[in-house]
Each structure stands twice: as structure tokens, then as C-alpha cells.
Amino acid sequence: xxxxxxxxxxxxxxxxxxxxxxxxxxxxxxxxxxxxxxxxxxxxxxxxxxxxxxxxxxxxxxxxxxxxxxxxxxxxxxxxxxxxxxxxxxxxxxxxxxxxxxxxxxxxxxxxxxxxxxxxxxxxxx
Ligand SMILES: [Zn+2]
Numbered sequence: 001x002x003x004x005x006x007x008x009x010x011x012x013x014x015x016x017x018x019x020x021x022x023x024x025x026x027x028x029x030x031x032x033x034x035x036x037x038x039x040x041x042x043x044x045x046x047x048x049x050x051x052x053x054x055x056x057x058x059x060x061x062x063x064x065x066x067x068x069x070x071x072x073x074x075x076x077x078x079x080x081x082x083x084x085x086x087x088x089x090x091x092x093x094x095x096x097x098x099x100x101x102x103x104x105x106x107x108x109x110x111x112x113x114x115x116x117x118x119x120x121x122x123x124x125x126x
Contacts, residue, residue: 011036012045030072044074051076051102055123061098061115068100068110068121077102077121084114 008017008029017039020028030043038046047070051057059068059076068077077100084094100108100121107126112119 008037010039010042012038012042015039015041040072040074043072044070044076047074047076048103051121051123052104057121058118059121061096061112061117061119063115065096065098065115068098068108068119077108080107 029037081099107124110121
């Protein structure tokens with residue numbers, strides 16, 4: 001467990017990052033690609049901006065398969081449809097296919113091993 005003695009501050013929006021609840025194993029903040037501390041809200045904004053610019057994002061399927069989130073749990077995409085299919089090539093291996101929409105109504109698709117496991121989502125051409 002990590003104990004934070006000084007309050008820390010987001011390097012983007014300068015908001016105070018509250019210390020995590022006692023007994024929590026999370027830090028309460030994320031790190032950007034230059035290892036600076038950023039709050040979860042800014043982390044989500046950064047991931048959203050990346051996703052819209054590049055049309056691809058590595059994310060996680062929510063436990064209930066209703067949403068695609070970044071690692072702190074911020075919602076990037078809303079799942080519209082998902083289906084688990086067995087792959088013929090690998091017997092017993094299940095693959096989760098996910099269709100989702102972003103905040104601008106554009107459609108995304110990805111496939112992965114299931115909830116809680118990293119999935120690469122790609123924006124679909126209209
Ligand atoms: Zn921030």
C-alpha cells in the first residue's frame with residue numbers, strides 16, 4: 001500500500017488530487033506519457049483526444065460489457081452490441097466482439113478476451 005503524505009496536484013489542470021481512501025491500493029492519479037501526475041479527469045480527456053485523432057485506442061471492456069473504459073475506469077465508448085464467439089482455429093478459446101459508439105456518435109469495433117482485459121478498439125469507416 002502506498003501512503004501519500006503530501007497532497008498532490010494535477011500537472012494539467014492544477015486541481016488538487018485527493019488522497020485515496022484509506023486501505024485503497026490505488027494512487028488517485030494517473031501518469032501521462034512524460035510520467036507527470038495527472039488527475040483521472042485529465043487522463044480521460046487525453047485518452048479521448050488520442051482516440052479521436054488516431055481512430056484507435058487501447059482500452060478495457062467494463063465488467064458489465066456496457067462500456068469501454070480507460071484504466072482508471074473513465075468511460076471512452078458506450079457498447080451498443082457485444083457477442084462472444086468461439087474461434088475455430090483455437091478450440092475452447094472464446095473471443096469477445098464489441099461494437100460501440102463514441103461521444104460524437106461514431107461507431108467503433110474491437111475484439112478481445114473479455115471484461116477487464118485490454119482491448120484495441122478501432123473507429124469504423126462510415
Ligand atoms: Zn487534471
